[in-house]
Amino acid sequence: MSVSEMRDTLVAELDGVERLIDSIGQDADVPLLGQLLRHVLQAKGKRLRPRLAFMAARFGGFPIERLTLLGAAVELLHTASLVHDDLVDDAETRRGVAALHRIASPKAAVLVGDYLFAKSAALATATGSLDVMALFARTLMSICDGELREMSNANDDDRSLDQYYRRIEGKTASLFVAATEGGAILSGIGSVGEQAFREYGLNLGMAFQIADDILDFVGTPEVLGKPVGGDLRQGTLTLPAIWALEQLGDGVLRRAVDSKNPSNELLDEAIRFVGSSAAIPFAQREAEEFARRARYALAPLPEGPDRQALEDLATYAVRRRY
Amino acid sequence: MSVSEMRDTLVAELDGVERLIDSIGQDADVPLLGQLLRHVLQAKGKRLRPRLAFMAARFGGFPIERLTLLGAAVELLHTASLVHDDLVDDAETRRGVAALHRIASPKAAVLVGDYLFAKSAALATATGSLDVMALFARTLMSICDGELREMSNANDDDRSLDQYYRRIEGKTASLFVAATEGGAILSGIGSVGEQAFREYGLNLGMAFQIADDILDFVGTPEVLGKPVGGDLRQGTLTLPAIWALEQLGDGVLRRAVDSKNPSNELLDEAIRFVGSSAAIPFAQREAEEFARRARYALAPLPEGPDRQALEDLATYAVRRRY
Numbered sequence: 001m002s003v004s005e006m007r008d009t010l011v012a013e014l015d016g017v018e019r020l021i022d023s024i025g026q027d028a029d030v031p032l033l034g035q036l037l038r039h040v041l042q043a044k045g046k047r048l049r050p051r052l053a054f055m056a057a058r059f060g061g062f063p064i065e066r067l068t069l070l071g072a073a074v075e076l077l078h079t080a081s082l083v084h085d086d087l088v089d090d091a092e093t094r095r096g097v098a099a100l101h102r103i104a105s106p107k108a109a110v111l112v113g114d115y116l117f118a119k120s121a122a123l124a125t126a127t128g129s130l131d132v133m134a135l136f137a138r139t140l141m142s143i144c145d146g147e148l149r150e151m152s153n154a155n156d157d158d159r160s161l162d163q164y165y166r167r168i169e170g171k172t173a174s175l176f177v178a179a180t181e182g183g184a185i186l187s188g189i190g191s192v193g194e195q196a197f198r199e200y201g202l203n204l205g206m207a208f209q210i211a212d213d214i215l216d217f218v219g220t221p222e223v224l225g226k227p228v229g230g231d232l233r234q235g236t237l238t239l240p241a242i243w244a245l246e247q248l249g250d251g252v253l254r255r256a257v258d259s260k261n262p263s264n265e266l267l268d269e270a271i272r273f274v275g276s277s278a279a280i281p282f283a284q285r286e287a288e289e290f291a292r293r294a295r296y297a298l299a300p301l302p303e304g305p306d307r308q309a310l311e312d313l314a315t316y317a318v319r320r321r322y
Numbered sequence: 323m324s325v326s327e328m329r330d331t332l333v334a335e336l337d338g339v340e341r342l343i344d345s346i347g348q349d350a351d352v353p354l355l356g357q358l359l360r361h362v363l364q365a366k367g368k369r370l371r372p373r374l375a376f377m378a379a380r381f382g383g384f385p386i387e388r389l390t391l392l393g394a395a396v397e398l399l400h401t402a403s404l405v406h407d408d409l410v411d412d413a414e415t416r417r418g419v420a421a422l423h424r425i426a427s428p429k430a431a432v433l434v435g436d437y438l439f440a441k442s443a444a445l446a447t448a449t450g451s452l453d454v455m456a457l458f459a460r461t462l463m464s465i466c467d468g469e470l471r472e473m474s475n476a477n478d479d480d481r482s483l484d485q486y487y488r489r490i491e492g493k494t495a496s497l498f499v500a501a502t503e504g505g506a507i508l509s510g511i512g513s514v515g516e517q518a519f520r521e522y523g524l525n526l527g528m529a530f531q532i533a534d535d536i537l538d539f540v541g542t543p544e545v546l547g548k549p550v551g552g553d554l555r556q557g558t559l560t561l562p563a564i565w566a567l568e569q570l571g572d573g574v575l576r577r578a579v580d581s582k583n584p585s586n587e588l589l590d591e592a593i594r595f596v597g598s599s600a601a602i603p604f605a606q607r608e609a610e611e612f613a614r615r616a617r618y619a620l621a622p623l624p625e626g627p628d629r630q631a632l633e634d635l636a637t638y639a640v641r642r643r644y
Contacts, residue, residue, distance in 0.1 A: 033467075110432055111469050114439070121443060136443070144436045151354070
């Protein structure tokens, strides 16, 4: 199934999520908050997480209103974490020029992120499911855990693959789990199905993030919408760079990573080095292994087009080409 | 009942909350996080909010484990909001000297605050009560609403008493409600009792915050642990200053408030002006009116030492002298 085909399904359901999210920017009765929320929420993204919640729920009952609440809750949790993540990354970006103009309103980012966490908690609660609430709380803790690991590890010695996997599990995969397991819980398919969707979401999220981290090295600025190698420029080491550092000895990458204030030329060279090295096919194989595990996790579910769509999504997640 | 007498009751219960909160600093498996959490959690405060939860629960069943979870959840929510509030206030403090050294680690404050929100959500969920979860989500939204109003209104024209009351309801009173109504919910006293404790917590919180805002003008640096008039120095107008601006015409306070960069001398003079003006007895009467409403809200509850203790707490909250 291609991206465009996927986008043709679940239109009405995702419209409902969209309307619920839009209403949050309209409801705010502090004018400044409304303005900031609408700004943040206008970048709509692919709504992959709400889509996953609906896809998971197709195997049981399909309580559309509660699933809409869940989809919006997961999407807002994602948005909140991005707002705080951007703030945190900018605060650390001492190499770049942009840091100064971000200092102008860190407070707004803190409070808008908090508000989105709160709204997300309120929506998760409105599903009326204690299990969804518990899942929500675990997800929020996982996200924080992932972000804190990233903060601890940036420019640090602890650059193992293990640490990387724990970081992206917290930052990315946990939100996929919230969507898929949450959808399974609300659809009432029972504990075997919930477990299947927990493992599916976890492995899909890992595959998805690794594919993203590969693209950061091999994409073009036009399609990425930002400079190539953005993570390395910010001092964050992702899978390709970690593997290259470990396996490819002391070259330009080591010099760029060890330098307190690397030049743009050095960074450009290091990014090109990683992007054309064996680190990329290694990372691609890792992503494909997670995608395989995601498909495998679906084994307990009945075969058919709904399961096939989920399997296709995992396959597609690691084969994105822009 | 005096402060020292109050501190002699509920010792075992509050010890349980203390142990639970302490364990959070120990559990963190990201070393930096543990260090930062222990730093934040070492300032223990009066634990007034957990105490209120236990006091409320005395009118029904007293499920000690769930109340301990609630007490710790409310306290951590309070701590999280303080962490982000401090960050936000410092980011705005362009007048003071301290702003620069705070810019060094805004990211840690963002993430540790987020982690505490997450942990608090997890503890609230662990009570197993959907009503407590819904209350928790509402509280988090109220806190954000209050903080956002404060950000919108600092150095702004919207300096009405009404805005002030909405701000402190969100920032302070909502957490008192979470404690008292949450305690009532878990003790199973039913909707009339829950409503009584919602109103008690709300009015007690308002009284408490007004008393705090009075002390900020009439206390001494030694007992406050910070300079007198800290709010005004940060550009935040509280009840005494708002009333003085409205009622006492255009003097030194107006000059200090309207100045983009007031001198310390001007601020000192404005603070002394407010602290010795009729604004203080006005604010005191407002605080006493909220305390009266808090006591009145308890009318549906059976009389006896437990109700008396809550009434005394309201009376004491507005008569603090340091």
